Each structure stands twice: as structure tokens, then as C-alpha cells.
Amino acid sequence: MKGKLITLEGIDGSGKSTITRFLNSHPSFSNAVFTREPTTSWIGDAVYKAIESNTDHLAELMLFTADHANHIATLIRPALEEGKIIISDRYSDSRYAYQGVTLREKFDEPMEWVQQIHEGWTVVPDLTILFDIDPEIAVRRCGKRGEQTKFEKIELLNGVRKNYLRLAEKEPERFVIIDTDRDLKEIENDVLQAITSIMES
Numbered sequence: 660m661k662g663k664l665i666t667l668e669g670i671d672g673s674g675k676s677t678i679t680r681f682l683n684s685h686p687s688f689s690n691a692v693f694t695r696e697p698t699t700s701w702i703g704d705a706v707y708k709a710i711e712s713n714t715d716h717l718a719e720l721m722l723f724t725a726d727h728a729n730h731i732a733t734l735i736r737p738a739l740e741e742g743k744i745i746i747s748d749r750y751s752d753s754r755y756a757y758q759g760v761t762l763r764e765k766f767d768e769p770m771e772w773v774q775q776i777h778e779g780w781t782v783v784p785d786l787t788i789l790f791d792i793d794p795e796i797a798v799r800r801c802g803k804r805g806e807q808t809k810f811e812k813i814e815l816l817n818g819v820r821k822n823y824l825r826l827a828e829k830e831p832e833r834f835v836i837i838d839t840d841r842d843l844k845e846i847e848n849d850v851l852q853a854i855t856s857i858m859e860s
């Protein structure tokens with residue numbers, strides 16, 4: 660039996676961790692595998708080191724991608740083979756959307772370039788839930804988190820949000836977009852509905 664891979668994506672502060680905690684404590688997902696990118700492996704630690712220092716953006720992409728390759732080899736593929744439902748807080752679309760912005764000065768079409776280097780080995784999710792929100796609201800919700808100035812952060816996140824929406828437009832059958840500038844209860848219901856429909860298909 661083949662399992663299902665569900666990914667949660669969105670800008671920082673869009674509410675992914677909050678919903679992950681909700682799903683994690685929901686009885687329907689007691690057998691699901693909860694995971695994330697960057698992962699908790701040593702490569703994930705290296706990724707955080709790169710984020711926290713002034714590392715070259717291409718080097719940063721390679722670290723994120725190495726972490727993804729190891730995530731697929733050690734957890735994603737084996738769990739899918741066992742027929743598990745996997746819920747990942749961030750996955751490949753984070754790279755397409757974020758490094759699609761940070762590599763703007765290096766490539767003409769950075770998002771497409773990043774997508775290309777994943778081709779042939781990544782595992783495409785069965786469902787991707789995109790948590791969509793205005794970056795101004797997301798940054799306000801995060802308070803002091805992060806080191807960038809508010810302006811830099813909002814500018815980056817505006818670009819990331821646009822990339823996510825472009826990805827969703829290109830693959831409407833994979834993506835479900837959820838407006839997270841709403842009451843938590845409504846968001847929880849929409850997420851449950853999206854996941855239930857993929858589990859039944």
C-alpha cells in the first residue's frame with residue numbers, strides 16, 4: 660500500500676506550526692507521521708547555521724536541498740512504502756518560493772531553476788495546503804521573531820507569497836489555498852476537510 664504525503668506551506672507567521680500542533684493532537688492522525696523541513700538531522704542544523712549567518716544564497720539553497728534529499732531517503736520514501744500518512748511542515752515548495760526570491764540576482768528565472776534541480780529525485784506531495792496571508796499581518800503576529808528589520812522582512816515575504824501563489828496556479832490539482840487571516844476554528848475546519856478528501860481518494 661502506498662501512503663500519502665501532505666505538505667503545509669506558507670510564509671513565516673502564516674500559522675503552519677499552530678495547525679501542525681492541532682493536527683498532531685487530533686485522533687484522526689494518531690498514526691500519521693509528522694515531520695518538517697528544515698529537518699532535525701545534522702544537515703538541518705547546518706541549514707539553521709546558514710540562515711543565522713550571512714551565508715551565500717546559493718550555498719544556502721544547496722544545504723536546504725541536501726537536507727531535502729536526506730529527508731526523502733530516510734523518512735519520506737520508507738514511510739510512504741509503509742502506507743503512512745505523512746504531514747510535513749514545509750517541504751520542496753518552500754525552496755521554490757523562498758530561494759526563488761533570494762536567488763533573484765543570480766538567475767533570470769530563479770524559481771524555475773530551483774524547481775529544475777529537484778527534478779528526477781524529489782517526491783511530489785499528494786496535497787499541499789498553502790496558508791495564505793498578508794505579510795504585514797504575519798510579521799505583526801510573529802512579534803520579535805527574526806532578526807531582519809520589519810521592512811526587509813515584509814519585502815522578502817511579499818515576493819515569497821507571490822511565488823507560492825504562482826506555484827498554486829500552475830498546479831491547482833495539488834494545492835488547496837487557505838486564507839489564514841481568519842478565526843482559528845474556521846482554518847482548522849478547512850484543513851481537516853482538505854486532508855480528509857485526500858485520505859479518502
Ligand SMILES: Nc1ncnc2c1ncn2[C@@H]1O[C@H](COP(=O)(O)OP(=O)(O)O)[C@@H](O)[C@H]1O
Pocket residue numbers: 669670671672673674675676677678800801839840841842843846
Ligand atoms: N488564525 C490565527 N489568528 C490569530 N493568530 C494566529 C492564528 N494562527 C496563528 N496565530 C499566531 O500567529 C503566530 C505565528 O503562527 P505560527 O503557527 O507560529 O506560524 P508559522 O509556523 O507559519 O510561522 C503565533 O503567535 C500564533 O499563535
Ligand SMILES: Cc1cn([C@H]2C[C@H](O)[C@@H](COP(=O)(O)OP(=O)(O)O)O2)c(=O)[nH]c1=O
Pocket residue numbers: 670671672676696697710723748749750751753754755757758
Ligand atoms: C525549508 C525551507 C525553509 N526556508 C526558510 C523559511 C523560514 O524563513 C526559515 C526557517 O524555516 P522554519 O523553521 O520553518 O520557520 P518558521 O517556523 O518561522 O516558518 O527557512 C527556506 O528559505 N527554504 C527552504 O527550503
